[in-house]
Amino acid sequence: MTDNSLRLDHVVLWVADPAAATGFYERVVGLEPVRLTEYTAGEAPFPSVRVNSETILDLMPRAAAERVASLTGTADSAGHPxxxxxxxxxxxxxxxxxxxxxxxxxxxxxxxxxxxxxxxxxxxxxxxxxxxxxxxxxxxxx
CATH class of the missing domain: 3.10.180.10 (2,3-Dihydroxybiphenyl 1,2-Dioxygenase, domain 1)
Structure with missing residues (x-):
């Protein structure tokens, strides 16, 4: 498909410690944190980092894998990198x-x-x- 209206919105990466992972992606990779403050305050289920104006990487805690598998209806697919x-x-x-x-x-x-x-x-x-x-x-x- 080459339709220019199609964009990559996000990719979910499973991580042990989302705040630490956000630090890595910010310091080392150079990506801007999104919702880190809200995550650390318990107001968001996970933080993200911004790849560009249209795309983010969600840094999902592995502990949420079972809940996400249930939500998406894809048993045994969540939590795998x-x-x-x-x-x-x-x-x-x-x-x-x-x-x-x-x-x-x-x-x-x-x-x-x-x-x-x-x-x-x-x-x-x-x-x-x-x-x-x-x-x-x-x-x-x-």
């Missing part, structure tokens, strides 16, 4: 992210070249894990 989420960045932000991850001693994979994605082959990409084991890919296109 996705294979990976890919973040597309401009080249300078890509390089800055890789540097920040290394400064925080977050292991990163070797660089890959020309891996296929939503916009065709990416010039460079690499993988890393958040503290909960979720795998993220960072890439940039020409």
């Amino acid at each position: 996705v294979n990976h989420v890919c973040l597309s960045l401009p080249e300078t932000d890509f390089d800055a992210l890789r540097t920040r991850l290394q400064e925080y001693a977050v292991p990163v994979s070797d660089l890959a070249h020309d891996s296929f994605g939503a916009r065709g082959p990416a010039r460079r990409s690499f993988y890393f894990r958040d503290p909960d084991g979720n795998v993220l890919e960072a890439r940039h296109y020409d």
Whole structure:
């Protein structure tokens, strides 16, 4: 489907400690927290981080997996991490992210070249894990 009205709204990542995960995504990945204050005050069930103006990552506590599975009607599907989420960045932000991850001693994979994605082959990409084991890919296109 190539309809420009279709957008990615959010991805749910299962985490042990949503506040700590939010800190990782803010400090290391550079994403802005959403509803963290409300979460820590007990007013929201989970915090999120903003990828762009249209997309967020929900940082859902693993403890909520059974309730979410019941809510979505998908028994045994909740609480399992996705294979990976890919973040597309401009080249300078890509390089800055890789540097920040290394400064925080977050292991990163070797660089890959020309891996296929939503916009065709990416010039460079690499993988890393958040503290909960979720795998993220960072890439940039020409």
